[in-house]
Amino acid sequence: MSIPTPPAGIADIGVTGMAVMGSNLARNLAHHGYKVAIHNRTAAKTEHVMAEHGSEGQFFPSESMEDFVQSLAKPRVAIIMVKAGAPTDSVINQLADLMEPGDIIVDCGNSRYTDTQRREKEISARGLHFVGAGVSGGEVGALEGPSIMPGGTPESYKRLGPMFETISAHVNGEPCCTYVGPDGAGHFVKMVHNGIEYADMQVIAEAYDLMRKSLGMSASQIGDVFARWNATELNSYLIEITAEVLHQQDATTGHALVDMIQDAAAQKGTGAWTVQESAAFGVPATGIAEATFARCLSGDTKERAAARQALPANTQMVAIPDMNAFIEDVRLALYGSKMVAYSQGFELIRKGSRENNWNVDLGAMARIWRAGCIIRAQFLGHITDAYTRNPDLPLLLADGYFAGEIARVIPAWRRIVAYAAQTGIPIPMFSSSLSYYDGVRAQYLPANLIQGQRDFFGAHTYHRTDREGTFHTLWAEPGRTEVLQ
Numbered sequence: 001m002s003i004p005t006p007p008a009g010i011a012d013i014g015v016t017g018m019a020v021m022g023s024n025l026a027r028n029l030a031h032h033g034y035k036v037a038i039h040n041r042t043a044a045k046t047e048h049v050m051a052e053h054g055s056e057g058q059f060f061p062s063e064s065m066e067d068f069v070q071s072l073a074k075p076r077v078a079i080i081m082v083k084a085g086a087p088t089d090s091v092i093n094q095l096a097d098l099m100e101p102g103d104i105i106v107d108c109g110n111s112r113y114t115d116t117q118r119r120e121k122e123i124s125a126r127g128l129h130f131v132g133a134g135v136s137g138g139e140v141g142a143l144e145g146p147s148i149m150p151g152g153t154p155e156s157y158k159r160l161g162p163m164f165e166t167i168s169a170h171v172n173g174e175p176c177c178t179y180v181g182p183d184g185a186g187h188f189v190k191m192v193h194n195g196i197e198y199a200d201m202q203v204i205a206e207a208y209d210l211m212r213k214s215l216g217m218s219a220s221q222i223g224d225v226f227a228r229w230n231a232t233e234l235n236s237y238l239i240e241i242t243a244e245v246l247h248q249q250d251a252t253t254g255h256a257l258v259d260m261i262q263d264a265a266a267q268k269g270t271g272a273w274t275v276q277e278s279a280a281f282g283v284p285a286t287g288i289a290e291a292t293f294a295r296c297l298s299g300d301t302k303e304r305a306a307a308r309q310a311l312p313a314n315t316q317m318v319a320i321p322d323m324n325a326f327i328e329d330v331r332l333a334l335y336g337s338k339m340v341a342y343s344q345g346f347e348l349i350r351k352g353s354r355e356n357n358w359n360v361d362l363g364a365m366a367r368i369w370r371a372g373c374i375i376r377a378q379f380l381g382h383i384t385d386a387y388t389r390n391p392d393l394p395l396l397l398a399d400g401y402f403a404g405e406i407a408r409v410i411p412a413w414r415r416i417v418a419y420a421a422q423t424g425i426p427i428p429m430f431s432s433s434l435s436y437y438d439g440v441r442a443q444y445l446p447a448n449l450i451q452g453q454r455d456f457f458g459a460h461t462y463h464r465t466d467r468e469g470t471f472h473t474l475w476a477e478p479g480r481t482e483v484l485q
């Protein structure tokens with residue numbers, strides 16, 4: 001069966017790539033009254049979408065890319081939702097060959113922001129607009145209202161923005177979509193969002209592990225705790241679904257399903273990208289790094305087996321006199337670690353924005369994450385407030401609200417980290433986030449010694465605490481120091 005050519009210039013917007021995310025985005029647009037051109041490399045998928053969902057709105061399917069492009073009203077807007085990497089490049093080129101100056105190509109996939117920067121350069125040289133847009137919220141979000149983070153030119157946002165804002169999630173009438181900044185800004189922010197998502201999931205996993213290993217609680221009992229926590233400062237989509245995951249029973253064994261799932265976490269790479277970028281930009285995003293490496297460690301089954309055989313625990317029993325007080329301590333340790341991870345993630349966005357001249361509004365990023373996306377939470381409103389109070393806030397944690405919240409959780413957080421260290425429960429994010437906290441607020445760090453070592457072996461020089469200038473010491477000749485500048 002072949003699809004007849006649709007009328008020219010009929011559609012407000014088009015989507016190519018009719019896998020679940022693409023078709024759901026197209027359906028969302030159609031549900032909001034837009035005329036949507038749809039296309040897929042393999043026409044059967046387009047026909048399937050028409051058969052299943054054609055009655056939900058005004059769709060204009062095409063079999064060929066040529067038909068798809070000519071069916072779009074000018075200036076044309078075509079969204080690409082295909083496999084990231086080479087397939088995306090191939091589709092961009094096919095579209096660019098068929099489009100005219102002023103038309104807009106939008107990549108809504110999870111592209112690396114440096115790819116988006118490269119593509120934007122190539123496409124804008126041809127007179128077209130290229131928008132890399134981060135879309136978060138998974139399949140349901142794409143259909144019912146995602147959080148959308150579009151980059152590209154401000155001109156392209158004039159045409160695209162109203163449609164994206166309409167189909168995005170809303171909080172109190174405010175869309176979870178805003179113009180992020182030029183070229184790769186949208187995909188950069190989406191990448192950090194995903195890194196924070198890794199961190200959010202890891203702190204939850206550490207809290208679960210503490211409760212099951214220290215208190216021997218069942219999955220469903222821990223699920224009850226998470227359900228209660230969802231009515232506290234921790235209220236969020238991820239806490240909510242954690243309760244549901246823990247309550248789920250396995251149909252075949254009758255056990256808690258989570259107890260039947262292998263403890264080896266997978267990843268698609270955005271966490272690792274975030275870690276790479278944080279290292280490249282010199283931002284200590286330790287929470288996201290620990291979360292990413294915790295997944296790597298979990299998947300190292302051979303290494304774990306070897307370590308289990310060879311390495312002693314040497315742990316100590318520590319009594320827990322009050323189970324409820326312990327659980328509350330765990331909650332507060334989770335909250336403290338979460339605040340650290342978010343603070344670090346926002347520093348990474350600030351640094352990325354500064355280095356690339358994107359001028360990203362940090363408060364607005366927190367605002368568009370309040371709904372639609374995986375890390376959606378009330379908590380994000382406090383981040384927006386902090387950056388509204390002071391757009392140049394040097395560190396999110398140093399904002400008055402967050403400083404107060406951290407002060408409240410610190411004693412509990414220290415108790416939990418000490419408990420886990422003594423009893424041998426791995427809590428990489430809880431403990432490293434606490435160390436970060438103590439490091440960032442420390443009057444002195446031992447970096448003076450590191451500078452001394454560097455100068456000793458490599459004449460890397462150092463600065464003094466009492467005088468201006470750059471110094472190098474001739475370490476073999478005590479007392480002899482050269483002033484270099």
Ligand code: ATR
Nearest residue numbers: 017018019040041042045081082083086087090091
């Ligand atoms: P995944 O499920 O891993 O995200 P996929 O299902 O293989 O990836 O592909 C997702 C979408 O990208 C599909 O619409 C696919 O088109 P087909 O249905 O024809 O396979 C599209 N896609 C993948 N590679 C493509 C390419 N080189 N050119 C155009 N579209 C491509």
